[in-house]
Amino acid sequence: MTHESHVTADDLAEIREGVARLCATFPMEYWRETDRERRYPTEFVRALTEAGYLSALIPEQYGGSGLGLRSAAAILEEVQRSGANGAACHAQMYTMGTVLRHGSAAQKQTYLPGIAAGTLRLQAFGVTEPTAGTDTTSIRTTAVREGDHYVVNGQKVWTSRAEHSDLMLLLARTTPRDQVAKRTEGMSVFIVDMREALGRGLTIRPIRTMINHATTEIFFDNLRVPASNLLGEEGRGFRYILDGMNAERILIAAECIGDAKWFIEKARNYARERSVFGRPIGQNQGVQFPIARAYMAMRAAELMVQDAAARYERGEPCGPEANMAKQLAAEASWQAGEMCLQTHGGYGFAEEYDVERKFRETRLYQIAPISTNLVLSYLAEHVLELPRSY
Ligand SMILES: Cc1cc2nc3c(=O)[nH]c(=O)nc-3n(C[C@H](O)[C@H](O)[C@H](O)COP(=O)(O)OP(=O)(O)OC[C@H]3O[C@@H](n4cnc5c(N)ncnc54)[C@H](O)[C@@H]3O)c2cc1C
Numbered sequence: 001m002t003h004e005s006h007v008t009a010d011d012l013a014e015i016r017e018g019v020a021r022l023c024a025t026f027p028m029e030y031w032r033e034t035d036r037e038r039r040y041p042t043e044f045v046r047a048l049t050e051a052g053y054l055s056a057l058i059p060e061q062y063g064g065s066g067l068g069l070r071s072a073a074a075i076l077e078e079v080q081r082s083g084a085n086g087a088a089c090h091a092q093m094y095t096m097g098t099v100l101r102h103g104s105a106a107q108k109q110t111y112l113p114g115i116a117a118g119t120l121r122l123q124a125f126g127v128t129e130p131t132a133g134t135d136t137t138s139i140r141t142t143a144v145r146e147g148d149h150y151v152v153n154g155q156k157v158w159t160s161r162a163e164h165s166d167l168m169l170l171l172a173r174t175t176p177r178d179q180v181a182k183r184t185e186g187m188s189v190f191i192v193d194m195r196e197a198l199g200r201g202l203t204i205r206p207i208r209t210m211i212n213h214a215t216t217e218i219f220f221d222n223l224r225v226p227a228s229n230l231l232g233e234e235g236r237g238f239r240y241i242l243d244g245m246n247a248e249r250i251l252i253a254a255e256c257i258g259d260a261k262w263f264i265e266k267a268r269n270y271a272r273e274r275s276v277f278g279r280p281i282g283q284n285q286g287v288q289f290p291i292a293r294a295y296m297a298m299r300a301a302e303l304m305v306q307d308a309a310a311r312y313e314r315g316e317p318c319g320p321e322a323n324m325a326k327q328l329a330a331e332a333s334w335q336a337g338e339m340c341l342q343t344h345g346g347y348g349f350a351e352e353y354d355v356e357r358k359f360r361e362t363r364l365y366q367i368a369p370i371s372t373n374l375v376l377s378y379l380a381e382h383v384l385e386l387p388r389s390y
Helices: 009-024 029-036 042-050 069-081 091-103 105-115 237-273 284-312 321-341 347-348 353-367 374-385
Strands: 121-127 142-146 150-155 167-173 187-193 204-209 215-226
Touching: 009 069, 009 215, 029 150, 029 353, 042 091, 069 105, 069 237, 069 284, 091 105, 091 121, 091 187, 142 167, 150 167, 150 187, 150 321, 167 237, 187 215, 187 237, 237 284, 237 321, 284 353, 321 353, 347 353
Parallel strands: 121 167
Antiparallel strands: 142 150, 150 215, 167 187, 204 215
16 A cells, blocks of 8 residues: 655645644643653643644545655654653554554444544554563464454553553454464454443553553453454454554654654753853763764664655555664664763753653663564564574
8 A cells, every 4th residue: 555645845844843833832841740640641642633643644534634654753753852752642643554554444434533533542552462572473362253242351561551542453363373374373453442341351450660651451351342343354463563563663763863853952952051160061072972973873863764754655665664763763862862861960860851751761662662672683584684583
């Protein structure tokens, strides 16, 4: 499927300006407070939704703006660049693509207009399990067909935003692993309506983490999901999830670029203003060079993100580029975060400078949605044709 859009550089600049204006109405104190209280930024998510940014990728026929991935990447990058945290809502952008590509006409009509209008939230994505970890084909959550329903049993972990979402995309085994020819077969994707499921076989337990991320673990105990909520064909779910992962990686990479830009600007400004030994600290090369290095790393990663997003929009294969973009951008944002903390000296630790919060937040992207080692082994095996290591 081609997702190519015809947005120009001017259109992208306009999108960025609009997002920046919206984000400016949420001062840094808002983010400090939500972080301190581990409170979901409901007001911010509502504002982004009402402005139409979270439905950027939904086609116009369903009430979205029908934009491509480059526009979505620009939106999320700008959110992060402003100092905000888009992790509260970014999943809607990439989970929605799975519904768009593999949902039936009836499913699209049922869900997409509501998501575009902001009356339905599709923020939860249940793939990771405690025992399977990164090895997704070893998941144990099962969905067994019984008449016009599937009965789901098992557990997911790190299902983020589940308490702030109406729908969840769920990956479950529909055929036991020892009964399929390839381990990637026999898994299926379901749209679970959590409003109906809560208390009827679905339990959500929040997990407190080092960042404000609204993540949870989820338990399924004979949860009945209508067979009409199966997405696409039974048994092909792993393929559908993989399809969506390139979009996810590119969008997360764009967020990392936004983080890196925020850290670099913050450090640059501080290095120009802070005076010690009778001169600005930024006059010392020992302070300048890490800022220049972080800037270089960010710019290089940004090119890879742009290349990956453009390939994705043209409908070309972009697995290697999406993975490299995610890794390079996550490393660039971490490098910039580390530099920014160091540039601020002791003040980097003070909540009111926001550096320590962003520092914690950007660290996540070395681990999720895929850890750095797994990106490297993907490149080693699939691009460099080295022997499979696991
Ligand atoms: C805050 C947060 C939010 C998340 N949100 C979601 C979500 O919404 N939905 C969802 O489904 N998941 C989510 N995740 C899960 C995330 O995708 C996983 O944590 C991640 O993929 C790693 O899986 P794991 O934690 O089980 O690590 P493991 O698979 O246990 O790996 C542990 C470490 O070992 C390394 N490792 C494992 N196998 C190999 C190998 N063969 N070669 C080299 N190194 C290896 C890994 O790189 C990693 O460093 C989230 C995680 C966090 C922390």
